[in-house]
Amino acid sequence: MSDTSDSPKVIEEGAVVLLVDSTGRVLLQQRDDDVPPAGYGRWALPGGHLEPGEPPREAALREIEEETGLRLTRLRRFGTFDRPGSAAASVHRVHIYMADDEVDESVIEVNEGLDFKFWGPEATGALPMNAWPREMLERFLASDLYRGTVEAHAAFREGVGILALDRWGRVLLQLRDDDLPPERYPGHWSIPGGHVASGEAPDAAGLREFEEETGHLLESLQLFRVYSGTEIEGLPVHVQHIYFDDPDIPEEMVDAGEGQAFRYFAGDELDDLAVPAFARTILDQFFASPAYRALFH
The missing domain is CATH 3.90.79.10 (Nucleoside Triphosphate Pyrophosphohydrolase)
Structure with a gap:
């Protein structure tokens, strides 16, 4: 049966992890690709696509381990957000998680991208980022989840x-x-x-x-x-x-x-x-x- 509804179709799902350290800094990934919109050298949220049938939480843990070598255990859901997809009348759905595992920055591997680095809220505004990841990062930094995590440390x-x-x-x-x-x-x-x-x-x-x-x-x-x-x-x-x-x-x-x-x-x-x-x-x-x-x- 064909879909005759006018609502957008979800054509891709992804999961990202915002790792917060004890001082409130957030781990970001510096991209090494030129996938539109402009990518190379820009900072992004670590993560990737869901495999067929893969739960978002498991995808988030898998992606962060593949990209950094980190096996996180303290994962919490921040929210699920839609952004326009590349195809007409489509959306890309992204599940965003937060973690506050204690991580030694020196053990973070750079298996994908140019670099991984912790950035404080006062520094993220000056970073080269695409509009959508910047909006999601700003939402997170303004959230009760982020504030409560920082205050707990x-x-x-x-x-x-x-x-x-x-x-x-x-x-x-x-x-x-x-x-x-x-x-x-x-x-x-x-x-x-x-x-x-x-x-x-x-x-x-x-x-x-x-x-x-x-x-x-x-x-x-x-x-x-x-x-x-x-x-x-x-x-x-x-x-x-x-x-x-x-x-x-x-x-x-x-x-x-x-x-x-x-x-x-x-x-x-x-x-x-x-x-x-x-x-x-x-x-x-x-x-x-x-x-x-x-x-x-």
Whole structure:
């Protein structure tokens, strides 16, 4: 049966990897080809085409190993993007992944292209690049995924967590992505929140993170407690600010901007959940606190 639709056809699929080092620099490849648009000497995103039937994630890992000799393990999906293909009414679909494996730059092989080099965000604007890879790189550098990765490598990490309650006193938890590194609790239910950016007030960070993750801007926050990494084993930051509010947001109105899903849980339901130990400690203390009881006396 012939395709009679007017929608563009995907004629090629590719996968690329943006490898980020501990200082926030991104690994780019200097091209050695003249495939249109202009290629030779320009910097590009490492990657290549999918083989027939090959999953995008496996293609990304294969391509980066073929090009650099690196076997990466900490791969996360950034997004899938379409750009115009070479044929009429066609598109080239590209799956973009990020990795933050610790890599010694001296062991990177140059098996394809002229060179591979880490570049900081402040330097990429001056690099010769074609328009589409530059746009994708700029999107990535402006993303929460990139910012969170850089902040996770900071020498001093400060975090926020938001305990949002409904009218029945249940707390809203986030189901974390399955492709997170082990130390970030993939597939666990945990407290919404994230890192405090440099120069940012913790409460402002809490409001920002909650809106980014759920699509809802809270009107106010109350501080429950500030924890240090020495108080709770497994706390992923040096200092964690925990705030609470009772906005009673309908569960179906929560937009999972980050993570797989959001759901409300009562305190007595936590035992049946996969919850990080540090988050369970915080939740248990909150449900037993005067601050919680005062909301539902």
